[in-house]
Amino acid sequence: MLSNASKYAIRSILYLATNSSEDHKISVKVIAEDLETPQSFLAKLLQQLTTNKLVSSAKGPHGGFYLSAKNRKKSLWDIIKCIDGGEKFNQCFLGLSECNDVNPCPAHAIVSPFKKQILENFRDKTIGQYADESLEKGTYLTLKELEI
């Protein structure tokens, strides 16, 4: 579904949402280590996200990445659009041009309601809300913290 790039981007941003603040910026190095993602790839991604105002950054010592209040108002969907492009959810599951109710493919009936629901969720919920819920529910972002 999503590219690695998008997955890393989402995880980084949710990570920043719970762990960073304007007073506590986090460097790519640390993010990459915690999330166990390739560092330079992540650096590139974070640049792109910064350019698109999805995350904030500061150079120099004690610099790093963090989420501003505005950044927290963005959605998962904004991230996906930024990295993978906005077509992710209107593509047909079987690769048949566009996905719509007029020309449904055989998988449409089962797949489509879910796509709609997920898209809605990703579009309507803010990063901030996601982060808050994560804290409540105790979800996981890194492999390290998994209970295995």
Added chain:
Amino acid sequence: MLSNASKYAIRSILYLATNSSEDHKISVKVIAEDLETPQSFLAKLLQQLTTNKLVSSAKGPHGGFYLSAKNRKKSLWDIIKCIDGGEKFNQCFLGLSECNDVNPCPAHAIVSPFKKQILENFRDKTIGQYADESLEKGTYLTLKELEI
């Protein structure tokens, strides 16, 4: 979600399910033209599917591919397993090792029910049933037949 390979494979098989029979085999050439997929790529895929008993074939003039009664008992899930491997549905949406309810990622709550239901549908319904439903409901497999 699925690779092009899997998409082509599924579409070919559903196509064969409604258009072919032991008495009416169809050549790669025709399948590829109708589905508008790259011919040699499809040829390779059909070979793999044949090897794995998901489709049947015969060489020589009037040869081609078709679905036997047994082939029709297979599921979409069998196709996906054959082409993309069986991990497609237990991977975490955010790339966090495995997807399970014990160590949910932040997207798990919204994504997981969907994955479960689709997997179930893909596993439990046979190709034959899919084809029958398609005829009833009038779904589409090729770009050509789309109402645009």
Added chain:
DNA sequence: TCTAAAGTATGATTTTTATCATATATTTCA
């Protein structure tokens, strides 16, 4: 004011996926 710690910019490489191409083996039918 210098140095080190960050991000920024850009391009090279590797890996995976998708696609193209070509030679071989069977089989029907004239």
Added chain:
DNA sequence: TGAAATATATGATAAAAATCATACTTTAGA
């Protein structure tokens, strides 16, 4: 029995995605 139609087998190439690397810029703090 031989030519044509088909699948089969295998390898080459191209395109896309992921990863690695390197040089540059800014800034805090000694």
